[in-house]
Amino acid sequence: DAGVIQSPRHEVTEMGQEVTLRCKLISGHNSLFWYRQTMMRGLELLIYFNNNVPIDDSGMPEDRFSAKMPNASFSTLKIQPSEPRDSAVYFCAGQGTQYFGPGTRLTVL
Amino acid sequence: AQSVTQLGSHVSVSEGALVLLRCNYSSSVPPYLFWYVQYPNQGLQLLLKYTTGATLVKGINGFEAEFKKSETSFHLTKPSAHMSDAAEYFCAVGLSGGYQKVTFGTGTKLQVIP
Numbered sequence: 001d002a003g004v005i006q007s008p009r010h011e012v013t014e015m016g017q018e019v020t021l022r023c024k025l026i027s028g029h030n031s032l033f034w035y036r037q038t039m040m041r042g043l044e045l046l047i048y049f050n051n052n053v054p055i056d057d058s059g060m061p062e063d064r065f066s067a068k069m070p071n072a073s074f075s076t077l078k079i080q081p082s083e084p085r086d087s088a089v090y091f092c093a094g095q096g097t098q099y100f101g102p103g104t105r106l107t108v109l
Numbered sequence: 110a111q112s113v114t115q116l117g118s119h120v121s122v123s124e125g126a127l128v129l130l131r132c133n134y135s136s137s138v139p140p141y142l143f144w145y146v147q148y149p150n151q152g153l154q155l156l157l158k159y160t161t162g163a164t165l166v167k168g169i170n171g172f173e174a175e176f177k178k179s180e181t182s183f184h185l186t187k188p189s190a191h192m193s194d195a196a197e198y199f200c201a202v203g204l205s206g207g208y209q210k211v212t213f214g215t216g217t218k219l220q221v222i223p
Contacts, residue, residue, distance in 0.1 A: 004152075033211075043153075043199065043213040056210065091152055097143075097201075097211045100152035 004094050004101035012107045018080040021104045023092030025073045033093040034077050082108045111136040111202045115214035123222050128187040130217050132200030141203040142183040144174055148196045195221045
């Protein structure tokens with residue numbers, strides 16, 4: 001099973017708060033991708049890791065966003081401080097986007 | 110640089126009719142091409158992919174797509190639509206040699222009319 005687990009599934013927070021999204025890969029992945037999906041911009045690649053190393057973070061919108069992958073099966077995406085325009089569904093994907101997680105729906109009030 | 114264009118943001122078909130979702134790509138190198146399906150409030154699920162070799166690719170749920178280099182197209186088809194096919198479909202292109210830097214199209218919402 002090469003699944004992807006994301007938590008939380010839904011997050012509602014107020015502007016200025018720190019938000020941490022989590023992604024767990026279930027075996028067999030050597031790459032991890034973070035995507036953001038909005039109605040206006042569709043699916044955007046934020047950052048991807050290969051063998052735990054960030055390869056391309058050019059899609060990270062600004063310094064408020066950061067991502068880490070401390071081990072081969074776990075990653076976090078942090079937004080600090082959050083803003084209403086960060087509201088979106090954030091997806092984690094493994095094994096070169098072949099496996100997507102269910103997403104975290106973030107609402108920033 | 111690479112990109113995909115999906116023609117038609119909404120497509121409606123009758124149950125049992127042919128499904129045809131159009132995708133054209135642009136890539137400076139031989140591409141990897143993908144189709145994904147997304148059901149409401151769910152993540153994307155890979156339907157099929159083309160990397161190299163046979164240009165007609167069969168995927169899950171009875172879908173298939175044909176890579177046509179001369180037309181830079183990778184259209185998705187299914188002979189007979191089922192109500193459960195109603196979803197949003199995304200075409201995507203990636204660089205050959207890996208799955209990095211996959212670029213997604215804007216999506217096509219498929220409606221199946223009973």
